[in-house]
Amino acid sequence: MALTAWGFIYTASGSDPARETVVETRGCRSVFVGVNDPSQVVDVARRLVDGGAQLIELCGGFGPVWTARVIEAVQGAVPVGGVAYGTEAVDQVHALFADH
Numbered sequence: 001m002a003l004t005a006w007g008f009i010y011t012a013s014g015s016d017p018a019r020e021t022v023v024e025t026r027g028c029r030s031v032f033v034g035v036n037d038p039s040q041v042v043d044v045a046r047r048l049v050d051g052g053a054q055l056i057e058l059c060g061g062f063g064p065v066w067t068a069r070v071i072e073a074v075q076g077a078v079p080v081g082g083v084a085y086g087t088e089a090v091d092q093v094h095a096l097f098a099d100h
Contacts, residue, residue: 003055007031007048009041010059011097017044038066042073049074058082061097 004027015034023030031053033044038061045056056074058067060083067082074080085093 001054003028005029005031005052006055006057007033007045007053008057008059009033009035009044009048009062011035011038011041011061038062041066042069045070045074045080049077054078056080060085060093 006028008030010032012034013036015036017033017035017040019033021032023032029052031048031051033048035041035044041058041062048056055078056070058070058080062070062082064082067080071080
């Protein structure tokens with residue numbers, strides 16, 4: 001089976017989780033959704049899966065706890081992954097997400 005639909009969820013202050021940005025190519029539909037608060041990620045992930053996403057990827061700002069919650073929420077229906085940052089980026093990433 002080929003990947004034809006996937007979703008990426010990111011966290012950014014002021015984001016509306018009801019809004020989606022869709023990028024379509026001849027072979028794949030990519031849906032990007034921003035959330036204002038990490039707790040909104042579970043409902044967004046469920047919505048993406050219900051909409052046909054075959055894979056969910058999470059911004060590194062969520063971390064392993066929220067990734068685990070999404071995995072549990074979608075009950076194994078699709079693979080869920082998270083962006084990871086190397087140790088060289090820890091201070092910079094922390095500065096970006098310190099207010100969340």
